[in-house]
Amino acid sequence: MNDKNPNRLTEYSCLVFFLILKLVLSFVLVNSVYELHRDEFLHLDQANHLAAGFTSVPPLTSLFSWLIKAFGSGVFMVKLVPALMGAITILYCWKIVDFLKGNLLAKCLVAVACLCSSLLRLNTLYQPNSFDVLAWTAIFYYLIKYFDKNEAKYLYYFSIFVALGFLNKYNILFLIIGLLPAILITSKRKIFADKHLYLAILLALLIISPNIIWQINNHFPVLNHMKILQATQLVHVNRIDFFIGQFLFFISSIFILFAGIGSLIFYKDFRKYNWIILTYTITLIVFSYFKAKDYYALGLYPVLLVFGAVYLSRVLATKYIITGLLFAFNIGSFIYLLPLLMPVYSPKEIVAHHKRFERGGALRWEDGQNHALPQDYADMQGWKELAKIVDVAYEKVKDKSTLLVRADNYGQAGAINYYSNYKNISAVSYNADYLYWFKMDKPIKDLIMITGWNDEDPQRKREQPYFGKITKIGEIKTPYSRERGAGVFLLEDAKTEVSGIIKSEIEEEKSDH
Incomplete structure (x- = not known):
C-alpha cells in the first residue's frame, strides 16, 4: 500500500x-x-x-x-x-x-x-x-x-x-x-x-x-x-x-x-x-x-x-x-x-445577563441605540402569533377572492405567507418587493390590515368612511418581539372606490422608490 x-x-x-x-x-x-x-x-x-x-x-x-x-x-x-x-x-x-x-x-x-x-x-x-x-x-x-x-x-x-x-x-x-x-x-x-x-x-x-x-x-x-x-x-x-x-x-x-x-x-x-x-x-x-x-x-x-x-x-x-x-x-x-455570538440564550436569559450583552455591543441596533435584545433576535419572534391572528380574521371573510391582506412591512407580510394555514393568503405590503406583488384583478371588498393603530389613530379614522365595519382581531403580544403591539384589523364591506385608492397608493409608493 x-x-x-x-x-x-x-x-x-x-x-x-x-x-x-x-x-x-x-x-x-x-x-x-x-x-x-x-x-x-x-x-x-x-x-x-x-x-x-x-x-x-x-x-x-x-x-x-x-x-x-x-x-x-x-x-x-x-x-x-x-x-x-x-x-x-x-x-x-x-x-x-x-x-x-x-x-x-x-x-x-x-x-x-x-x-x-x-x-x-x-x-x-x-x-x-x-x-x-x-x-x-x-x-x-x-x-x-x-x-x-x-x-x-x-x-x-x-x-x-x-x-x-x-x-x-x-x-x-x-x-x-x-x-x-x-x-x-x-x-x-x-x-x-x-x-x-x-x-x-x-x-x-x-x-x-x-x-x-x-x-x-x-x-x-x-x-x-x-x-x-x-x-x-x-x-x-x-x-x-x-x-x-x-x-x-x-x-x-x-x-x-x-x-x-x-x-x-x-x-x-x-x-x-x-x-x-x-x-x-x-x-x-x-x-x-x-x-x-x-x-x-x-x-x-x-x-x-x-x-x-x-x-x-x-x-x-x-x-x-x-x-x-x-x-x-x-x-x-x-x-x-x-451566548454573545449565537442565539443559544432565550430572551429572558439575555435580559437577565443584560450587562454582559451590552458590554459586548450585542444590543446595539441599526438605529444606533441599545435595546433589550440583539436586533436579529427581536426579528425572530412574534411571527407565528401574527399568522394565527391573521388566520382568525381570514376565516371570517366569506369571499376570499376579493380580500386583500396588507401588512406594514415585508417581515409581517412574509411571515403571514410562511406560517399561515392558508397557503394562498398572499399577504403584501407597500414595503420592499411586496410593493410589486399586489393582485388587484378584482375589486377589493374586504381588507385585513396589520398596523399599529389605536382607537384615536388618524389613519384609522380615515379608513372608517370607506368600510361598513372595522374590527380589531388581536395584536402581537410576544415579549421583546420587534413587532410587539402590531394589531390585526378586519375591514369589511368596502365601497367600490377602495380599489382605486389602493392602486393610486401603490403607484405613489413606486414613484417614491
Whole structure:
C-alpha cells in the first residue's frame, strides 16, 4: 500500500468531521424559542415571484428559495442551505491550504478558526451573506491557482464566481474595486495580457446580463435602495466601530488572523501573495469610506485565516504544547463567548445577563441605540402569533377572492405567507418587493390590515368612511418581539372606490422608490 494513503484517509476523515460539525452546530446552537428572521421570509417569498431582479436583492437568492420550496419549504431546509454554504466555504479553505502544501495541522487550524467565529452565526440565517462569503473565498482560490499554474480554466472559474457573487449581492463589487489596484501594482498585472481574462469577463457579463437589463428597465432600483440604506442604517455606522468589528468577528481566532496578516506582509515564502493583503487593505478602506456595515467585509477573512494557519503550522511544527494551547484558546474562548455570538440564550436569559450583552455591543441596533435584545433576535419572534391572528380574521371573510391582506412591512407580510394555514393568503405590503406583488384583478371588498393603530389613530379614522365595519382581531403580544403591539384589523364591506385608492397608493409608493 502507498505510504501516503493512510495520511490521505486521515485528512478526508477530518474534513468530513469538520463539515458535518459545521452543519450540526448551525442547528443545535439556535434556541428553539426563535422563529425565522424577518429577512428570511422575504427571500423565501421570492420563490413565488421569480424574476431577473428584485428591489431588495439580486435574483440568485430567489433560485435558492425555489429549491427550498421544491423540498417543502420546511425550517430544516431553510437552515440547511446557508449551513451548506458555510461548509463549502470551509472546503475551499481546505483546498487553499492543500495548494499551499499545508499539512493536516494547518487544515484543522483553519477549520476550527472558521467554526469558532462569527461565520458560524452568519451561516444560521438564510440571507445572501453566506453565499457572499463563499463566493469571495472561491474567487481568491481560483486567482491563487491561476497565478501559480497560469491555466486559463481558473480565470473562467474566477469569472463564474464573480458573476454568481454579483447575482447574489452587489457587495462583490467592493472586492473587485480592491482587487484591481492590488493586482496592477504587483507583478500579477501580467494577467491583463492574457486574452482569456477578457473572454472570462465576457462570460461574467453574459451571466449577469439579465439582471443588468432588469435594472435598466426598472430605472436602477438598486440606487434608490442604497440611498434608503444610507439614510436609515449606514448613517449610524461609526468608522472606528467598523474596524473594531473586523477583529471582534474573529476574536477567538485572533492569533490565526494576525498570523495570516503578518505572514502575508513579512514571511518571504508568502511574498508572491502580497496582492491578497493589498486587496484586503484597499477593500477595507473603500468600505470604511462608504461607511459600510462591518459584516460586509467578512468575505475577506477565510483566505487570511488560511495563510495564518499554514504559517503557524510551520512555526509550531514540533511545539505540541503551544499548539494545544492555541486550539484550547480558540475553542475555549469561543465557548465562553458563545451566548454573545449565537442565539443559544432565550430572551429572558439575555435580559437577565443584560450587562454582559451590552458590554459586548450585542444590543446595539441599526438605529444606533441599545435595546433589550440583539436586533436579529427581536426579528425572530412574534411571527407565528401574527399568522394565527391573521388566520382568525381570514376565516371570517366569506369571499376570499376579493380580500386583500396588507401588512406594514415585508417581515409581517412574509411571515403571514410562511406560517399561515392558508397557503394562498398572499399577504403584501407597500414595503420592499411586496410593493410589486399586489393582485388587484378584482375589486377589493374586504381588507385585513396589520398596523399599529389605536382607537384615536388618524389613519384609522380615515379608513372608517370607506368600510361598513372595522374590527380589531388581536395584536402581537410576544415579549421583546420587534413587532410587539402590531394589531390585526378586519375591514369589511368596502365601497367600490377602495380599489382605486389602493392602486393610486401603490403607484405613489413606486414613484417614491
